[in-house]
Amino acid sequence: MSTLLPMMKDFPSCFGENGVQVADSSSSNGSKTGQNLVACVYQCRIHGRSCLITVTWAKNLMGQGLSVGIDEDSSSRCLCKVDIKPWVFSKRKGCKSLEACSCKIDVYWDLSSAKFGSGPEPLEGFYVGVVVDQQMILLLGDLRKEALKKTNAVPLPSNAVLVAKKEHVFGKKLYGTKAVFYDNGPIHDLVIECDTTNVSDPSLIIRIDSKTVMQVKRLQWKFRGNHTIVVDGLAVEVLWDVHNWLFGTPLGNDAVFMFRTCLSAEKSWASQLPSDPNMSQWSFSERISETKSQGLCFSLILYAWKNM
Secondary structure, X not given: OOOHHHHHOOOOOOOOOOOOOOOOOOOOOHHHHOOEEEEEEEEEEEOOEEEEEEEEEEEEOOEEEEEEXXXXXXXXEEEEEEEEOOOOOOOOEEEEEEEEOOEEEEEEEEOOOOEEOOOOOEEEOOEEEEEEOOEEEEEEEOOHXXXXXXXXXXXXXXXXXXXEEEEEEEEOOEEEEEEOOOOOOOOEEEEEEEEOOOOOOOEEEEEXXXXXXXXXXXXXXXXXXXXXEEEOOEEEEEEEEOHHHHHOOOOOOEXXXXXXXXXXXHHHHHHHHHHOXXXXXXXXXXXXXXXXXXXXXXXXXXXXXXXX
């Protein structure tokens, strides 16, 4: 469990003091707890070399923001940062070029027709593209044709793979989000229910698609821990840290949850097999083989903030 919080802080970010700042679990000032943030990390290839591109969407009282960063060889660089303020003219579409990874990288975006819901990510009517040598190595959004026409880029046959996602969620007892546990997998409704009002017996329940998949009792003794569940035939390791919720430390009122599918959990998968009667041994082994061939892990990290 000691590796959980350091992993949370490894996400590259372009948001500085003059932009939308990323809240982390070690801080607690009023401006940060009022934010909503989603950061998605994609594994891409540039000139045959693997790199990570982080796309961060943020929303606060001042407006919304987008940043694109690249992480290679343990160093992070900001490729572009866009602030969208509703009461002033803002650059909702454009392009930025710079040198990174020993080559020229172009970032294109068009949010002029983007439709947003309650969260910081646009739902439709947008694109964000990263181009290297006239090749589209990352393309997000539903306006794919418009993006390819604007950039004159050719999409690569091997798409970028989503390997991690970090999200801020807010609530008093229930915390919900949409979750995908592997690239191009089905979308699930994920709900975390934590009742800390019962001081004598606080509990933690996690539901996926309204089905209880995990329950932690005696939470005052198990405020940090990990457990393995099975989703879509994959073992998902769940790690949690609700210390701040239970003991009200001055560091913050946030809890941290991680949902991780990884090869390291393979030994745990076998022990979880009998708990899912709808999953055959054949399909289970096939899923392990598929994941080995891809050599990828995926992590969903949730910062859960209590609304006061």
